[in-house]
Amino acid sequence: MTQSTQVTSYVELDGTDLPAYCPNPQMPIWSTHPRVFIALDHHGEGKCPYCGTTYKLKPGAVVKGH
Numbered sequence: 282m283t284q285s286t287q288v289t290s291y292v293e294l295d296g297t298d299l300p301a302y303c304p305n306p307q308m309p310i311w312s313t314h315p316r317v318f319i320a321l322d323h324h325g326e327g328k329c330p331y332c333g334t335t336y337k338l339k340p341g342a343v344v345k346g347h
Contacts, residue, residue: 290334290335291334291336292334292335292337293337293338294337294339295338295342296344301319301321301327302316302318303317303329303331303332303336304316314332317331321336321338325337325342
């Protein structure tokens with residue numbers, strides 16, 4: 282029996298990186314799609330509806346509200 286492991290990649294965000302949007306500046310130009318702002322849930326995670334990239338707040342990140 283062969284076990285497969287799934288590698289999940291994500292982009293870590295600090296409080297200064299908000300509001301989060303995709304595609305982010307580190308993505309290559311060939312993988313661009315229309316810019317969309319990522320809503321983070323109460324766990325500090327969100328997913329791009331176009332490419333599926335997951336965005337997470339770094340542990341201990343301070344988010345300042347308006």
